[in-house]
Amino acid sequence: MHDLTDKALMLKVKSGDLDKLGLLYERHKKRLFGFFYNLGNNPSISEDLVQNVFVRMMKYRSSYTGEGSFTAWMFRMARNINYDHHQKVAKFRINSGVTPEEVKMEVEGLSDRLDKEENTRILNKALAKLSHGEREVLVLSKYRELKFREIGEILGCSEGAAKVRVHRALKELKRTFLELEIV
Amino acid sequence: MDKEQFEIQAMEYLSGAMTDERKSDFETFIGKHPSFKIELQELQDTLEMIKAMDAPEPSAKMDTVFFSALSEELDRKKARRSDSGLLKYLWPVQKPQWVFGVIVLCLGLAIGYLLNNQNSAEPIEVVTQDDETESMRQKLVLTLLEQPSANQRLQGVSEANKIGQADEIVIRALLQTLNNDSNVNVRLAAIESLTNYVDRPEVRQGLVQSIPNQESPILQITLANLMVALQEKASVEPFKELLKEKKLDTMVKKKLQNSIESII
Numbered sequence: 001m002h003d004l005t006d007k008a009l010m011l012k013v014k015s016g017d018l019d020k021l022g023l024l025y026e027r028h029k030k031r032l033f034g035f036f037y038n039l040g041n042n043p044s045i046s047e048d049l050v051q052n053v054f055v056r057m058m059k060y061r062s063s064y065t066g067e068g069s070f071t072a073w074m075f076r077m078a079r080n081i082n083y084d085h086h087q088k089v090a091k092f093r094i095n096s097g098v099t100p101e102e103v104k105m106e107v108e109g110l111s112d113r114l115d116k117e118e119n120t121r122i123l124n125k126a127l128a129k130l131s132h133g134e135r136e137v138l139v140l141s142k143y144r145e146l147k148f149r150e151i152g153e154i155l156g157c158s159e160g161a162a163k164v165r166v167h168r169a170l171k172e173l174k175r176t177f178l179e180l181e182i183v
Numbered sequence: 184m185d186k187e188q189f190e191i192q193a194m195e196y197l198s199g200a201m202t203d204e205r206k207s208d209f210e211t212f213i214g215k216h217p218s219f220k221i222e223l224q225e226l227q228d229t230l231e232m233i234k235a236m237d238a239p240e241p242s243a244k245m246d247t248v249f250f251s252a253l254s255e256e257l258d259r260k261k262a263r264r265s266d267s268g269l270l271k272y273l274w275p276v277q278k279p280q281w282v283f284g285v286i287v288l289c290l291g292l293a294i295g296y297l298l299n300n301q302n303s304a305e306p307i308e309v310v311t312q313d314d315e316t317e318s319m320r321q322k323l324v325l326t327l328l329e330q331p332s333a334n335q336r337l338q339g340v341s342e343a344n345k346i347g348q349a350d351e352i353v354i355r356a357l358l359q360t361l362n363n364d365s366n367v368n369v370r371l372a373a374i375e376s377l378t379n380y381v382d383r384p385e386v387r388q389g390l391v392q393s394i395p396n397q398e399s400p401i402l403q404i405t406l407a408n409l410m411v412a413l414q415e416k417a418s419v420e421p422f423k424e425l426l427k428e429k430k431l432d433t434m435v436k437k438k439l440q441n442s443i444e445s446i447i
Binding site: 004016018019021022025026029030033034037038043047050051054058119120123138139141142144147148160163164166167168170171174177 | 187190191193195198200222225226228229230232233234236237238240241242244248249250252253256257260367400432434437438
């Protein structure tokens with residue numbers, strides 16, 4: 001069990017050793033939480049969505065083949081869960097609560113804090129103005145360990161297309177950020 | 184180089200995925216085209232901004248909800264397995280006996296219903312002796328915890344949760360279950376039940392002493408979470424001892440190190 005890869009752990013979960021899902025949860029909970037949070041969900045909803053990812057992993061464990069990257073498989077699931085959640089919210093007009101820009105971050109140093117808070121506020125506003133697809137591709141590109149091949153796998157496109165999408169979303173974000181900064 | 188080629192190569196360059204040769208070719212190209220150089224710099228700045236994007240820490244409640252859901256799923260899985268085993272064993276062999284049993288039960292119910300209608304007796308007042316019920320329940324817990332079936336031992340622990348104030352014998356039995364039970368779910372349930380009594384010193388001491396006895400990662404993580412919540416300084420030494428174990432999972436190792444830091 002020592003140093004088992006994610007793939008090996010998930011294959012163990014598939015074969016009935018559900019205990020191992022606890023280890024996968026410990027490894028990925030923060031990243032998934034950050035993914036949902038940076039996509040604009042409030043902390044409490046982000047936590048619920050992280051739970052849903054693992055519930056879905058448990059439910060569909062038999063369909064896991066071990067092919068491709070585990071992280072890509074997990075994020076694909078997370079992406080679908082986020083999509084389903086927003087569909088439901090739109091349908092029932094549920095108020096999703098506080099958006100990240102309204103959540104106060106704790107940063108040290110007064111002037112640093114003000115600068116960083118201002119930048120974070122504009123960045124979150126700019127991100128919120130982007131299309132859902134652009135925002136999603138940018139949040140995924142934040143994770144160093146995700147290769148473009150895996151981002152392509154998650155989004156269902158080729159590696160080259162993933163690079164182009166990240167590039168264009170970055171340019172759009174920069175443009176929106178500058179616009180908001182001037183205002 | 185056309186626009187799309189530049190878009191692809193710029194991303195490869197920024198993510199450090201280029202070979203040395205391609206990197207130097209790209210840098211030469213950038214050097215000759217100032218507009219692309221500016222665009223690359225802007226992309227890099229924006230990418231840095233995205234990478235520095237913060238997210239708060241998820242709350243401890245998320246862990247509690249996840250691990251209790253996982254433990255419930257494990258219980259359900261066990262229960263399903265033992266139920267289907269029992270049915271498979273009983274059903275084909277004793278089909279006539281089952282039918283006969285059902286007929287007798289229906290007859291009994293019908294007779295009972297008729298008799299009950301005939302003498303519509305006055306309702307009997309049942310006076311519940313709380314103390315007596317509690318002591319019966321404690322005995323039930325002790326008996327169930329000694330059963331060979333893990334399901335029955337789990338039932339024992341869940342009965343223990345219903346006791347308002349468990350006495351020393353029940354606490355000792357729960358601690359013994361936590362240390363010696365062969366089943367991980369029963370151990371987990373015992374921890375959950377003992378958390379009702381963490382204000383009692385002997386329970387806290389018992390929980391700390393059980394740390395070196397746990398080999399399952401889930402139990403190790405659950406105990407670590409509990410000790411952080413309790414801020415139990417006495418648990419630091421046993422966790423350090425546990426960290427010396429060579430077989431310890433790396434995730435558990437990280438979790439224990441974090442827990443030790445939070446406790447200190």
